Amino acid sequence: MKSEHCTMEELKRTCLHDKHVALGAKMSPFGGFDMPIEYSSIKEEHHAVRETCGVFDVSHMGEIFVSGPDAERFVNHIFTNDITDAPYGKIYYGIMCYPNGGSVDDLLVYAMGEKRYLLVVNASNIEKDHAWIVEKSKDYDVVIDNLSDRYGQVAVQGPKSEEVVERLLGLAVGDLAFYTFKEIEVEGETIIASRTGYTGEDGFELYGSHGYINKVWDALVASGEVAPCGLGCRDTLRFEVALPLYGHELNDDITPIEAGLGIFVKLDKEEFIGKNALAEQKALGLKKKVVGIELIDRAIPRAGYPIEVEGEEIGTVTTGYHCLSVDKSVCMALIDARYSALETPVEVRIRKKTFAGKVVKKKFYQKNYKK
Numbered sequence: 001m002k003s004e005h006c007t008m009e010e011l012k013r014t015c016l017h018d019k020h021v022a023l024g025a026k027m028s029p030f031g032g033f034d035m036p037i038e039y040s041s042i043k044e045e046h047h048a049v050r051e052t053c054g055v056f057d058v059s060h061m062g063e064i065f066v067s068g069p070d071a072e073r074f075v076n077h078i079f080t081n082d083i084t085d086a087p088y089g090k091i092y093y094g095i096m097c098y099p100n101g102g103s104v105d106d107l108l109v110y111a112m113g114e115k116r117y118l119l120v121v122n123a124s125n126i127e128k129d130h131a132w133i134v135e136k137s138k139d140y141d142v143v144i145d146n147l148s149d150r151y152g153q154v155a156v157q158g159p160k161s162e163e164v165v166e167r168l169l170g171l172a173v174g175d176l177a178f179y180t181f182k183e184i185e186v187e188g189e190t191i192i193a194s195r196t197g198y199t200g201e202d203g204f205e206l207y208g209s210h211g212y213i214n215k216v217w218d219a220l221v222a223s224g225e226v227a228p229c230g231l232g233c234r235d236t237l238r239f240e241v242a243l244p245l246y247g248h249e250l251n252d253d254i255t256p257i258e259a260g261l262g263i264f265v266k267l268d269k270e271e272f273i274g275k276n277a278l279a280e281q282k283a284l285g286l287k288k289k290v291v292g293i294e295l296i297d298r299a300i301p302r303a304g305y306p307i308e309v310e311g312e313e314i315g316t317v318t319t320g321y322h323c324l325s326v327d328k329s330v331c332m333a334l335i336d337a338r339y340s341a342l343e344t345p346v347e348v349r350i351r352k353k354t355f356a357g358k359v360v361k362k363k364f365y366q367k368n369y370k371k
Helices: 017-022 042-051 071-078 123-136 161-169 210-222 231-240 275-284
Strands: 026-030 033-038 054-057 062-067 091-097 103-111 116-121 143-146 152-157 181-186 189-194 203-208 227-229 288-295 306-309 312-323 328-336 345-350 353-360
Touching: 017 033, 017 210, 033 042, 033 231, 042 054, 042 227, 042 231, 054 210, 054 231, 062 071, 062 123, 071 116, 071 123, 091 123, 103 123, 116 123, 123 143, 152 161, 152 210, 161 203, 161 210, 203 210, 231 312, 288 312, 288 345, 312 345, 328 345
Parallel strands: 054 227
Antiparallel strands: 026 033, 054 152, 062 116, 062 143, 091 103, 103 116, 152 203, 181 189, 189 203, 288 328, 288 353, 306 312, 306 345, 312 328, 345 353
């Protein structure tokens, strides 16, 4: 996990912080928040999500609302995906880009009807994203509301998540298709329930007031059926199915095309920030690319470690682990695109030694989403 250097006084806390401390979670800075990394162990929590069900505190994520007469046109302007005529309840994944094609952030856009959209952004980028969105909105008739501090959010993930959410929380979510959401009236407030997931398993996200999210957490954990899970296994889970993490597989120097996310870049859309640079990059071909690498020997390739071919550095690891679901030492890496063909032999330098490996598909584990 990538942590940040903050003193405890500077770190923000989610509405569930006291719950994590009471459960004995190992806490660490992440995205400017004091967050739980693990409770029992990363391995146990990882397998709980793959086999049964786990719950994550993701209240550190940002919620920025865009509304007004020009809301659709404006969101399309700052977003690589195309939300034209988006029906209520649909969710879109995409990237906000700089004019040079580099990534401001990757995010989810929830189409909330009546020219209103919810943008769910990464915790470490909330202030940066909000400032970027406000700056780019000056020529549009829109209202930007950063309500990140008002919302708590939990992610319930795993093959038993639908049954658990319906039975333990009394929420009817079985009708939600993948990448859709709905608003539900509960205890005098409107909550948002969505079905996206960031683990490769079926799963739901619940957004609500701090009080409601505390009740949800308590009900799930007290049941004994749902494992409290930290950001450690959230990283191992998303990594195994090649889902990017901003700051690793995406950043201001890595474009969505280089990250392998071209399917979410709609170059046939009339315009969006970064379109010209990304269209040129696609036409001319990539100079660097995010790939998967499998090591022949057991070793752990950490983020930042060099990738070499015949002693020449050709790139660096973006995320690496001993893959818990398939028992292999693997990583994702940003490398010179000339070496990106599958089965290309490479070496990963780990401290003073090099370990032989080869380029493989980034998806080290098969996703199990409900389609």
